[in-house]
Amino acid sequence: MSSSIPFTHNKYYSWCRNNLFSSWINGIITILSIYFIYEVSSFFLNWTIFEADFVNNFRGEKITDRTFCSKNIEPGQHGACWAIIIVRFHQFIYGFYPVEEAWRVNLVYGLLPFALVGIFFDNLPFRKYFIYFTFLFPFIGYFLLYGGAGLDVVGTSKWGGLLVTLFLGVTGILLAFPLSIILALGRRSKMPVIKTICVIFIEFIRGVPLITLLFTANVMLPLFLPEGVRPDNLLRALVAVTLFQSAYMAEAIRGGLQAIPKGQLEAAQSLGLTYWQSTRKIILPQALKISIPPIVNTCIGLFKDTSLVLIIGLFDLLGVGRAAVADIDWAKLHYEVYVFISLVFFIFCFGMSRYSLYLEKKLKTDNS
Amino acid sequence: MSDSFLRKLIFDEKIRSLVVQTLIIGIFALIIYLVTQQTAYNLEKRGIGTGFGFLNMSAGYDISIRLIPYTSESTHFRAYLVGLINTLMISICGCFLATILGFLVGIIRLSSNWLFRNIAYVYVEFTRNVPVLLQIILYYTILLYLPKIKQALILFDTFYITNRGIYSPSPIFKDGFSVVAWSLVIAIIFTIFLKKYLKKKQDQTGKQYPIFYINSALIIFTPIIFYYIMGMPLDFDHPILKGFNFKGGMVVRPEFMGMLLGLSIYTAAFISETVRSGIISVSKGQREASQALGLKNNLVLRLIVIPQALRVIIPPLTSQYLNLTKNSSLGIAIGYADLVHGFGGISLNQTGKAIEIMSMVMITYLTISLTISLFMNIYNKAVQFKGNA
Numbered sequence: 001m002s003s004s005i006p007f008t009h010n011k012y013y014s015w016c017r018n019n020l021f022s023s024w025i026n027g028i029i030t031i032l033s034i035y036f037i038y039e040v041s042s043f044f045l046n047w048t049i050f051e052a053d054f055v056n057n058f059r060g061e062k063i064t065d066r067t068f069c070s071k072n073i074e075p076g077q078h079g080a081c082w083a084i085i086i087v088r089f090h091q092f093i094y095g096f097y098p099v100e101e102a103w104r105v106n107l108v109y110g111l112l113p114f115a116l117v118g119i120f121f122d123n124l125p126f127r128k129y130f131i132y133f134t135f136l137f138p139f140i141g142y143f144l145l146y147g148g149a150g151l152d153v154v155g156t157s158k159w160g161g162l163l164v165t166l167f168l169g170v171t172g173i174l175l176a177f178p179l180s181i182i183l184a185l186g187r188r189s190k191m192p193v194i195k196t197i198c199v200i201f202i203e204f205i206r207g208v209p210l211i212t213l214l215f216t217a218n219v220m221l222p223l224f225l226p227e228g229v230r231p232d233n234l235l236r237a238l239v240a241v242t243l244f245q246s247a248y249m250a251e252a253i254r255g256g257l258q259a260i261p262k263g264q265l266e267a268a269q270s271l272g273l274t275y276w277q278s279t280r281k282i283i284l285p286q287a288l289k290i291s292i293p294p295i296v297n298t299c300i301g302l303f304k305d306t307s308l309v310l311i312i313g314l315f316d317l318l319g320v321g322r323a324a325v326a327d328i329d330w331a332k333l334h335y336e337v338y339v340f341i342s343l344v345f346f347i348f349c350f351g352m353s354r355y356s357l358y359l360e361k362k363l364k365t366d367n368s
Numbered sequence: 369m370s371d372s373f374l375r376k377l378i379f380d381e382k383i384r385s386l387v388v389q390t391l392i393i394g395i396f397a398l399i400i401y402l403v404t405q406q407t408a409y410n411l412e413k414r415g416i417g418t419g420f421g422f423l424n425m426s427a428g429y430d431i432s433i434r435l436i437p438y439t440s441e442s443t444h445f446r447a448y449l450v451g452l453i454n455t456l457m458i459s460i461c462g463c464f465l466a467t468i469l470g471f472l473v474g475i476i477r478l479s480s481n482w483l484f485r486n487i488a489y490v491y492v493e494f495t496r497n498v499p500v501l502l503q504i505i506l507y508y509t510i511l512l513y514l515p516k517i518k519q520a521l522i523l524f525d526t527f528y529i530t531n532r533g534i535y536s537p538s539p540i541f542k543d544g545f546s547v548v549a550w551s552l553v554i555a556i557i558f559t560i561f562l563k564k565y566l567k568k569k570q571d572q573t574g575k576q577y578p579i580f581y582i583n584s585a586l587i588i589f590t591p592i593i594f595y596y597i598m599g600m601p602l603d604f605d606h607p608i609l610k611g612f613n614f615k616g617g618m619v620v621r622p623e624f625m626g627m628l629l630g631l632s633i634y635t636a637a638f639i640s641e642t643v644r645s646g647i648i649s650v651s652k653g654q655r656e657a658s659q660a661l662g663l664k665n666n667l668v669l670r671l672i673v674i675p676q677a678l679r680v681i682i683p684p685l686t687s688q689y690l691n692l693t694k695n696s697s698l699g700i701a702i703g704y705a706d707l708v709h710g711f712g713g714i715s716l717n718q719t720g721k722a723i724e725i726m727s728m729v730m731i732t733y734l735t736i737s738l739t740i741s742l743f744m745n746i747y748n749k750a751v752q753f754k755g756n757a
Contacts, residue, residue, distance in 0.1 A: 019480070029484050030484070033481070033484050193389040193392055204730075207734040208737075209708070210694075211700070212697065212726065212733065215716075219726065220723060223722065224403045224406060224407055224410075300497075307499040308501060310501075334506075334509045338506045342506070346494065
């Protein structure tokens with residue numbers, strides 16, 4: 001067919017023509033964009049890879065502190081000094097966790113995907129068992145990390161880096177999930193007392209910054225509780241993070257609940273199902289399905305917000321990074337540390353946002 | 369008798385819900401009672417009294433960024449006010465900058481040029497997937513690596529860019545400047561009435577007036593004319609390097625700049641997405657229909673596309689403004705003296721009045737949040753569909 005058209009261009013040519021040079025203004029913009037991309041990427045690639053030090057500097061000496069970075073030997077000529085990341089890699093991933101016990105953290109990291117696939121992919125074989133595992137996972141994980149019953153106890157003050165970030169993120173989300181369903185149902189309840197309590201709770205949490213909640217949990221939780229009970233810093237942060245996340249998640253779920261036509265509930269009631277039966281078997285499965293994309297979006301937000309715990313003195317990924325920068329042996333290597341941490345966060349958050357997009361697309365085709 | 373009561377308890381919806389609610393109120397009251405008892409006991413044991421008397425005591429610490437007079441002898445309440453003003457200042461500046469940047473990026477994302485729109489896409493993905501706190505710290509670090517005061521970067525002989533801040537001339541208003549300022553206010557009020565009048569006339573006669581150009585000319589030239597009539601009542605105080613620091617002029621501190629950059633670059637990525645989806649939501653048919661009516665391109669945009677896009681943009685934009693305001697509390701990480709840093713941090717540590725101070729801070733944020741949603745809701749109502757909704 002196409003060969004019968006008199007002027008057939010190569011498809012790359014016509015694509016360029018349509019997308020890059022459709023008018024002379026577009027042509028100028030394209031050329032400027034190419035120049036901009038060239039400048040930025042050449043700077044960035046040179047800094048991160050071509051002129052950077054990894055383990056040895058350009059003279060071939062092993063880097064043990066920043067005085068061996070070529071940036072220091074020839075200022076202004078050399079790129080990043082990644083040795084700081086490599087030397088402190090253990091701290092970034094495990095915090096101050098004992099080296100010989102690090103296998104426990106690795107095991108938890110290894111089990112984490114199994115705990116999550118059940119939620120993420122609904123066409124998985126044996127999905128039910130994966131979901132059971134998801135709800136068992138916080139307890140297994142906590143036992144492995146904290147120890148006891150045969151394992152050496154590693155106090156939470158020794159946890160740090162990615163471990164704390166993931167611990168707060170994953171546990172916060174898993175604990176907030178049931179709470180948020182209760183809050184979302186409560187907000188739509190016909191009983192005024194329950195409705196008022198849920199509305200006040202949700203709107204209060206959403207109206208104040210997370211940092212004030214973290215401060216409150218950190219300073220005031222010990223005041224509220226009897227003397228013997230002293231939750232450690234990490235658990236206090238976890239309480240604040242869970243409450244925070246549950247309010248945002250509840251709003252996402254409420255959106256899903258509102259999207260379910262009233263006829264569904266009425267049909268369920270006419271069949272003689274009670275409130276709890278119809279909610280559990282008819283309403284919630286449908287509502288949760290459509291509210292998963294917004295729920296994932298709140299999870300991305302929470303995952304980023306776990307970095308706030310450094311302000312109350314916990315060593316999450318960013319906290320460990322700040323400590324690394326403050327070390328005199330490695331001082332002035334801010335950019336290396338911050339770029340590395342940004343990359344880690346980017347990978348997690350970008351992955352989640354792609355997943356949420358994939359779900360949205362899938363839901364669109366499911367319903368139409 | 370008792371059997372029917374039990375039956376009612378379980379099967380009568382009204383009675384059942386009454387019982388459940390009473391139970392919940394009871395449980396809540398019990399929890400609150402226990403917590404207050406425990407707290408009172410703990411406070412007494414630690415020797416911390418309650419009450420807001422500390423607000424009148426001297427704070428004893430200094431705040432470098434302030435818009436109202438404040439010294440280390442000022443009271444804690446004064447520190448609260450300074451922090452509140454700083455929070456509001458960074459929020460307003462941040463929302464302003466983020467809106468401009470967000471609209472710009474959102475429009476670029478819809479450009480027909482593949483490269484151009486993908487540059488914007490990369491920007492959006494990289495900024496919104498990295499924690500705002502990390503970005504604030506990163507930009508602040510970059511600002512601290514600017515040249516030292518002695519080797520200041522000089523722009524147009526007036527701006528000095530250093531690692532201690534950006535120094536610029538400060539205006540000195542002489543007698544008669546208020547006349548210029550008032551002339552601007554009157555010009556703006558006048559243009560509003562003029563616009564209404566010309567619109568009415570256009571509806572009656574069908575003749576179009578270049579309202580936009582007339583009004584812009586009025587707003588720009590009225591103050592300029594009055595400025596010269598009053599004999600140029602404005603002077604500038606230039607910053608001069610004396611010893612180790614600049615004297616005179618104004619300074620924008622790197623803490624403020626770092627917060628502003630971090631908050632606005634981060635939030636702009638989200639705003640650009642709402643702007644993009646808002647513009648996409650206006651169906652192509654609308655645009656084509658208005659072109660078929662003979663409207664020019666800029667009129668299509670102004671009269672057809674933007675009003676409809678705003679309906680979709682405003683609600684998510686509101687929540688972005690709220691997020692930015694709440695994120696302004698991260699100033700504590702780089703030493704920007706906002707509400708949480710000064711009052712919620714240092715004052716709390718000095719006085720130990722955790723409950724009073726944290727509740728004041730939280731209520732303040734709640735008030736700010738509610739005020740923003742109130743105003744945005746009013747604006748939202750103004751742009752929504754009118755008539756048979």
